[in-house]
Amino acid sequence: MISIQADDFDPNAEYQALRQSGPDTGAIATFTGLVRISGDHSGVTGLFLEHYPGMTEAVIQQLIDQASERWNILTARVIHRIGPLPLGDQIVFVGIASRHRGDAFAACEFIMDALKTSAPFWKKEINQEGEHWVEQKTSDLERSESW
Template identity: 50%
Template structure:
């Protein structure tokens, strides 16, 4: 399991190669990479700044990955999330799930991303031609999250 909150960019090919080489039982790796868009809600985006609460953020990402491993028969998981000032087309986030079969990997990857979008303590500020603005959570992200039920902590799962 790899959890990382970082300012530097990541190499998707390298991260997937490391994951694949870790265990010969892996039959499927599903990953998602999120990028900074150049437009959001009708506004041109010049930059996006992501802030987080160190320590709390990593614990939150770890809880999401652990919950995915408890729900599905996974061999490995990965969550990398960048912080700091990013430009359009920069990579923001990478989520990956490895399992023996694709179905579990697809479900776990989607689950982790849905929880990450709504529950992880990140704050996004966009710079537009009209100035800066904080980005609110989207209703569509909350709807996507609702299909998974509540995220359980280790103390709740027994």
């Protein structure tokens, strides 16, 4: 399941959905990203996220497919929010159900790292001084390329 949405999500409900992946499920790994006060500039009060409809979902599906080729995944769930997001809001959820913890951990981390560099999202940080678009970080690119 892939969802690009403005509305918040319930990580517990997403976890419970992953538990329904079948009797072979032996591990579930999840990641939830939040809007934090520190970013490219200090004093972040919120973010604004845009995406390329249709293309974003296709890229995320390709990432899930790549993860499925490398690790034994039973179910993958990716939710990414768009629009205005205040400080502390949830931005992204990645959840993987697998037979074994190693596959679940690795696939979850791979998808999250790849989302940061591959999926067509644009993030604007908002603080008291104004707004600015966030550029891709070298550290994110290096993490994604390490896979």
